[in-house]
Every structure is written in structure tokens, then in C-alpha cells.
Amino acid sequence: MNVEPVQFSYDSGVPDVPLLGETIGANLDRTAARCADRDALVECATGRRWTYREFVTDVDALAVGLLEAGIGKGDRVGIWSPNRAEWTLTQYATAKIGAILVNINPAYRVHELEYVLNQAGIRLLVCARSFKSSDYVAMVEQVRPRCAELRQVVFLDTPEWRQLSGGPADPARLAGIGLSPDDPINIQYTSGTTGFPKGATLSHHNILNNGFFVGELCGYTETDRICIPVPFYHCFGMVMGNLAATSHGAAMIIPAEGFDPAATLAAVAAEACTSLYGVPTMFIAQLDLPGFADYDLSSLRTGIMAGSPCPVEVMKQVIDRMGMTEVAICYGMTETAPVSTQTRADDSLDRRVSTVGRVGPHLEVKIIDPATGLTVPRGIPGEFCTRGYSVMLGYWQQPDKTAEVIDTARWMHTGDLAVMNSDGYVSITGRIKDMVIRGGENVYPREIEEFLYTHPDILDAQVIGVPDPKYGEELMAWIRLRDGAPPLTAEALREFCTGKLAHYKIPRYVHLVTEFPMTVTGKIRKNEMRETARKLLNLD
Structure with a gap:
């Protein structure tokens, strides 16, 4: 009797193109040389616009300003601001000089701000003056005396910001800095639903390649225009949005400082966006907006829905009413830069709502029995693990916490329950801690x-x-x-x-x-x- 061999829940992403072996700054310069006169960044609220030539000039000017302020390779620069053009300029300027950008959640309160400033050892903080009900100026002044390493705070829309960012864009000043793609370049603090958040430390190699391959699977070229209403402080905005755009010469469109359904649809219509990002609740809010039919969304082709599972009915409406026929579902976490799996443009509706796609290029995924650590057969639920270029360097100055999630073989243990089907498509069934055990x-x-x-x-x-x-x-x-x-x-x-x-x-x-x-x-x-x-x- 022939016995069918067991097909285990393991898969690796076969690449069509090689990994990028360069820094974020070098990649931006390469794109700008190719797409100099194309739109790089548009801020809808203010009407400000940058071509790639103008964008690189302003990035280099800010990078030189940071050097003049005493910031060098490995120093931590905090950014505490909603989605503004200055956020993006700071992201690329710090990358140019090898400073580590520390993303600070716009919703943080005083005790969370103080913790991050001290835990990351932030030397310079770039900061909005306020956002919604938060008075950032007052909050910073409250914690500043207790943050020993914080040397300078630069508030946006002030003479200090204009001085920091408005100097000469001297590429020669930036040429002698020895940077490696494996250098840490970004710290993102995880949600911290229990205890204080942990700082996932990511390299140029982590986030540049993740943004690039997300963009590859979305089919991006220099003709695409990506509407980014998701926050920059998280990977969704700064990696899947900004880095996916700049690695392909596409345009980054900022519809508003924070998510606003009407402003987002208006931006798509006014800027002829081809791609739109959001979590399911954002798409629900847009579809439910009075006057939705008045917005011209005919330019939309694709986009990304991530952050939480997409309801079937919402996906149907996103495709039918918004025209996003190639919309992708992505799954990942901050610690994996972030995307591990993604649906493809030609995937069926069922695959886009019942799965989170299959493994991305150059990555490995497996599903294990949490009790034994062994890979389970396909169709059996277990813990989702991933390995490859995207896995973080570790939690900032917390090797013990790092060892809890990254094993000796460099597999990242996500804590998510998942099932892999026979075609390699993964369904996330919840967090291990969210599973309910009712009467056995x-x-x-x-x-x-x-x-x-x-x-x-x-x-x-x-x-x-x-x-x-x-x-x-x-x-x-x-x-x-x-x-x-x-x-x-x-x-x-x-x-x-x-x-x-x-x-x-x-x-x-x-x-x-x-x-x-x-x-x-x-x-x-x-x-x-x-x-x-x-x-x-x-x-x-």
C-alpha cells in the first residue's frame, strides 16, 4: 500500500530578483537620478510638493544639518509627529548619515514618552508642536529634565527647524560616512499591551528590502502614486508606504496628518492615486462615508489592507466600489520589518479574505507545534514562524527579550496561530493568547x-x-x-x-x-x- 508523504507547513519564497545590497540613502540617490522630475512627495493639506530632485536636495540639507548639530552614525534621533512631510524628510536624512531614527507613537502620553526617550538614549528629538488634543511642547518640557541624554529638541514650524533643515545640501559632507546595509537604522516600539514597549531594532537591509519586495508584489513602477493615510511611525507607513515608493520611483501622497476618510478619498481623486493603504476599519469608514459616490476613484488599481483580518464583505466592496482589483493583503509584525506573507495581484477573492497570502521572496515561513517546536503538517494549526532578511537585529538593549522570540536558528516566533494549506497560503486564526477554550x-x-x-x-x-x-x-x-x-x-x-x-x-x-x-x-x-x-x- 502506497502511503502519501506528509506535506509539512514550511515554505520559502522563490525570488525573481535579488536582494538589494545597499543603504537606504544610496537607493534613494539611485532612484532620484532615474526619476529626477517625477513627483516624490505630495502633502495634500498644505499643497507642498517635491520632485525626486527636490526631495533629495532637501533630504541632504537636513542630513548636513544633523551633522552640524553633532549627530553622527549610531546616534538616536527621535521623531514625534503625525504624518507630515518633515517626518519623511527626517526618515531619509537620518538614514543618509547612519543615525538611528526612533519612531515615537503620536498617541503616547508623558510616561510613555519619557520611557522611550531614556530607553533609546535619544540625543535629538524632532517634534511637532501639537496633534489633536496632545500639547507636545508641554509634554516634552515636563519630561526633559529626567532625560539625561536628550541634548536638543527641535519643534517643527520654528526657526530652529528652519536652521536645522535649511542649510546647504552638500553631498560631499555625506560621502565620507562609512555605512553598511547591516547597520541599525530604525527603532520601532511595539504596542506594549502588557508592560513597557520593546524597541524592535531594524537595519537598512531589513526595511529597504521589505519595502522593495512589497512594492514588487504590488507591481509598482515610477508611474504609481501611493496614498498613505496609515501612520508613518509604524512600518505600514514608513516601510510599506515610503520605502516601497522610493525604491520604485513612485510618489508618496500624504492625505492628512491623521486618518480622515473624506481627506483620504479627496487625495485619491485629486492626485490620481493608483494605490491606497489602510487597515480594514479605515476602508469601512471610507465606504460608509456620505457622498462616497461623488469621489472619482477611477485611478485606483491596487493597495494594501493589513493590520487585522479583512471581512469578506469589506473586501468585495473595496474591489467593486473602489476599483482596487489588485488589492493585496499583507501579514507581518514590526519585528519582521514588517511583511512576511502577501497575496498576489491575480489571487482570487477567496484567497484574499481567507488567507494572508504566501511567503514573500527571499523569506522562509513555517508553522510549529508551540509545545514541541516541531513543524506541523499542512492543514494543522500552530505558531507562525519566519526567518530571513526581514528579521530584526533584536530589541534595543534587551537581549533577554530578544532571545524569547528569536531562537538560535534565527527563526522569529510571532505568537500568532496560523494554518498553511496545500498551496502554501497561510491563514491567521488569532493570537495564541486570544484563542478561547470553552469546555475543552x-x-x-x-x-x-x-x-x-x-x-x-x-x-x-x-x-x-x-x-x-x-x-x-x-x-x-x-x-x-x-x-x-x-x-x-x-x-x-x-x-x-x-x-x-x-x-x-x-x-x-x-x-x-x-x-x-x-x-x-x-x-x-x-x-x-x-x-x-x-x-x-x-x-x-
Whole structure:
């Protein structure tokens, strides 16, 4: 009797083109020489525009200004600002001189700001004066006396910024700096849902190549115009957005300082954008906007949806109503620069909503049994791991934390539950810590969330586990209803689910909300939801 060999959950990305073996600055110079008169950067809110020739000139001027301010290779430069042109200029200027850019979340409060300034040893901070309700000037002044290594703070829109950025663009001053693609160039602090955040340290090689290959799989050329409403402080904005653009000669379009659905659609229409980025909640907000049909989105071809799973109905509308026929789903994490898997332009709708694509070029992925560390057969869930050029150098000055996630063979252990099918496509079924065990049954919230999206009155849904004395855990659905929909009770929801979901997958509790707690990048904070639920249900 012939026995079929087991097909294990391992795959490697076969490359069509080689890795880029250069620094971010060298790559930008190469692009600018080729695309000098094409748009590089457009800031819609102010009307400011840069061609690639102008952009490199201003980047070099800021880089020289940083050198004059005493910043050199390996020094940390913080950036605390919403999406502005100056953010992007600082990103490339620090790369030109080998300074390490430290991204600071615009939503941080005083204690988080102080922690990052000290943990990264930031010497110079580039900072907006305010954003939304945050008075950055006051917050910086409050923490500054307790940050010993912070020598200088430069606020945007001040004479100090103009002095720092407005000097001569002297390429000769930059030529003698010995830079390697393997040098650390960026520190991004992870969400820190428990304890203080950790600083994922990334090299030129990590983020330049990740941006480049994301762009390759999106089919970018110098004719593309990428609308980037996602925050620059995160990889989605600065790597998948900016670096994907500059490595291909495409244009970076900034629709607004923070996400605004109307401003985003207006930017796509006014700038004839061919690509649009966002997390699912952003696309939901745009599609639900009054007057959506008035925006000319005919230029759109592609885009990226990432950050959290994409509901089927949302994907259908993004393709049908927004014209993004080649839209890609990406999966990754800050520690992997960030993208590990991506759907392709010719993938079916089903693959784009039921999977996060397959492994990217030059990368390896596998799915393991968390208990044994062994690779599981395809079709069996386990922990998603990845290895290759994209894996971070480590957490800044935290080798013990680094060793917890990167093993001796340089596999990054993500903590995400995943399944790989026979074609190598990966589905993310949740975080290991988010899996609900109800009466001995493993329940994956994503499956239930997808079903709840089929309810005509439900706009968005998130499912969590809450403590239960009988079953160990019970299911609770947090639900956003469409405008004008009648209130939805737990009884009505159970009736809708009965006969369509196994009984143990039907939520016992329903909580109606207008929004979910989430990070600035659009990731749902399920840990915070569980804490709130315990109080709401008096389960403490």
C-alpha cells in the first residue's frame, strides 16, 4: 500500500530578483537620478510638493544639518509627529548619515514618552508642536529634565527647524560616512499591551528590502502614486508606504496628518492615486462615508489592507466600489520589518479574505507545534514562524527579550496561530493568547467574527473569551451596528447563529459599541477588551 508523504507547513519564497545590497540613502540617490522630475512627495493639506530632485536636495540639507548639530552614525534621533512631510524628510536624512531614527507613537502620553526617550538614549528629538488634543511642547518640557541624554529638541514650524533643515545640501559632507546595509537604522516600539514597549531594532537591509519586495508584489513602477493615510511611525507607513515608493520611483501622497476618510478619498481623486493603504476599519469608514459616490476613484488599481483580518464583505466592496482589483493583503509584525506573507495581484477573492497570502521572496515561513517546536503538517494549526532578511537585529538593549522570540536558528516566533494549506497560503486564526477554550473546545474568534459580518445590521464585530465558572471561558461579541439599525440583543444574536454555528461557538454575551479600543495602527486591543468585559459582566 502506497502511503502519501506528509506535506509539512514550511515554505520559502522563490525570488525573481535579488536582494538589494545597499543603504537606504544610496537607493534613494539611485532612484532620484532615474526619476529626477517625477513627483516624490505630495502633502495634500498644505499643497507642498517635491520632485525626486527636490526631495533629495532637501533630504541632504537636513542630513548636513544633523551633522552640524553633532549627530553622527549610531546616534538616536527621535521623531514625534503625525504624518507630515518633515517626518519623511527626517526618515531619509537620518538614514543618509547612519543615525538611528526612533519612531515615537503620536498617541503616547508623558510616561510613555519619557520611557522611550531614556530607553533609546535619544540625543535629538524632532517634534511637532501639537496633534489633536496632545500639547507636545508641554509634554516634552515636563519630561526633559529626567532625560539625561536628550541634548536638543527641535519643534517643527520654528526657526530652529528652519536652521536645522535649511542649510546647504552638500553631498560631499555625506560621502565620507562609512555605512553598511547591516547597520541599525530604525527603532520601532511595539504596542506594549502588557508592560513597557520593546524597541524592535531594524537595519537598512531589513526595511529597504521589505519595502522593495512589497512594492514588487504590488507591481509598482515610477508611474504609481501611493496614498498613505496609515501612520508613518509604524512600518505600514514608513516601510510599506515610503520605502516601497522610493525604491520604485513612485510618489508618496500624504492625505492628512491623521486618518480622515473624506481627506483620504479627496487625495485619491485629486492626485490620481493608483494605490491606497489602510487597515480594514479605515476602508469601512471610507465606504460608509456620505457622498462616497461623488469621489472619482477611477485611478485606483491596487493597495494594501493589513493590520487585522479583512471581512469578506469589506473586501468585495473595496474591489467593486473602489476599483482596487489588485488589492493585496499583507501579514507581518514590526519585528519582521514588517511583511512576511502577501497575496498576489491575480489571487482570487477567496484567497484574499481567507488567507494572508504566501511567503514573500527571499523569506522562509513555517508553522510549529508551540509545545514541541516541531513543524506541523499542512492543514494543522500552530505558531507562525519566519526567518530571513526581514528579521530584526533584536530589541534595543534587551537581549533577554530578544532571545524569547528569536531562537538560535534565527527563526522569529510571532505568537500568532496560523494554518498553511496545500498551496502554501497561510491563514491567521488569532493570537495564541486570544484563542478561547470553552469546555475543552478550541474556539478561534476569527471564524465567528467572519460569520457575524453576514448579519445585515452588523458593521463590525470582535469576539473575545471571558471567564466562566462552568466552561472555563465563554464567548462575548463586541458589535458595531450600522447607522439606523435597531439595538441587537444577545437573544436575537443567538437566534441568528443557531443552526449555522456549532452551539459552543455562539456568543453568550453581546456588547454594543461605537468603536473598539485599538492601537494607532488599527490593531484591536483585545487584552483591553477582556479587562473591560470582566468589569461589565461583574466577573472579578
